[in-house]
């Protein structure tokens with residue numbers, strides 16, 4: 001009977017029951033085979049073996065006939081097989097005989113029926129006869145085998161007859177019947193014990209893993225998946241442990257994300273609300289103040305919309321829905337344009353962008369996205385560069401196989417252990433005040449774009465001296481085409 005699981009699927013039988021059923025099936029098959037071969041068909045098998053045995057003996061004796069060791073061998077074969085042997089020439093005259101039953105067999109003594117068997121053989125199309133005949137004198141069933149024989153070595157043609165006793169198998173059958181019953185009972189018992197042991201070895205760790213998985217489903221990420229029993233179960237436990245770690249990370253990231261996003265959204269929203277209330281209650285009639293407050297609201301709206309835009313862009317980049325729109329262009333020219341744009345507004349913001357160009361170089365990549373990378377890095381450099389000298393450097397360095405772009409600032413630098421974190425989503429150093437901190441997604445977007453292009457990137461930073469963010473645009477761009 002199949003039951004329904006919680007999610008509506010039909011539940012299969014438990015491992016324990018299945019293994020037990022398989023074992024019992026095996027026991028039944030063994031029982032049927034033993035019964036069939038050992039009990040029901042024993043007599044037929046015995047006769048078939050005996051016939052093939054006696055035919056082989058006749059063949060061996062025919063081949064040996066005429067050789068020096070024939071007599072010794074014939075005697076040996078006759079005794080070991082309890083068989084009487086009779087060899088006749090083509091005229092039916094006896095050439096050799098050996099009797100193991102003192103004339104009580106069907107070939108020799110009073111029972112001499114050789115003549116009839118010879119007639120029988122001569123009339124047979126098969127070239128041999130094999131008759132099961134009851135021997136009245138010995139009160140036992142016997143087998144008479146006769147075939148024509150030729151021995152070219154001594155130029156002899158004739159007939160060979162062998163009469164062998166058939167041992168009654170009925171008593172053996174009843175012994176085997178009892179034996180089969182005992183073996184079957186033993187098999188059922190050991191089958192049960194073994195199936196229990198196998199099921200326990202496999203089933204117990206699986207049950208344990210299932211219990212842990214249920215706890216995991218309820219959000220308990222501290223549970224451990226223990227294997228045991230067999231390699232497959234160990235592997236299952238390892239895979240689930242890995243899944244659990246990944247889930248736990250995702251859960252943590254999700255919590256961080258919600259915390260960060262809600263924090264980032266709440267701050268501008270609170271500001272917007274506060275300033276809107278101020279305009280309503282206080283500065284509504286004061287054009288100068290109102291202007292100031294409205295500007296703050298606009299700034300906060302911009303901040304909010306850039307956060308939302310960054311989130312959307314990053315999710316598009318990471319989900320793979322955005323494809324690269326690659327084209328060939330001169331990177332030197334593009335850098336010049338970017339530098340020019342930033343230099344134009346640098347005076348206004350009080351920093352200085354120093355651009356070190358190199359000779360022109362054609363690259364093949366998504367110009368818009370690479371520009372975004374450069375702008376994000378310049379933007380960060382402006383935000384984090386030293387407040388005293390306010391210098392930012394943009395460099396183009398042509399290398400044999402690539403163009404290296406460097407963006408340097410003279411700020412506080414980044415601690416060694418933080419370097420690998422800054423490219424993570426929403427990572428933000430605690431040292432930075434909110435005014436200089438953007439959405440926390442800039443470097444994640446940089447990373448996603450550079451990864452899509454398969455470009456090398458990194459950051460060299462010294463505390464107190466500033467940082468150099470770099471990436472290399474490969475000029476061998478076959479893989480992007």
Ligand code: ADP
Pocket residue numbers: 380381384385409411412413414422423427428429430432436437438439440441442443444467
């Ligand atoms: P944010 O919008 O906060 O700048 P980013 O993803 O661009 O987000 O940067 C992540 C963090 O990396 C920043 O909060 C800052 O701590 C650090 N960081 C980025 N660029 C620099 C830099 N040029 N100098 C020092 N720290 C930096």
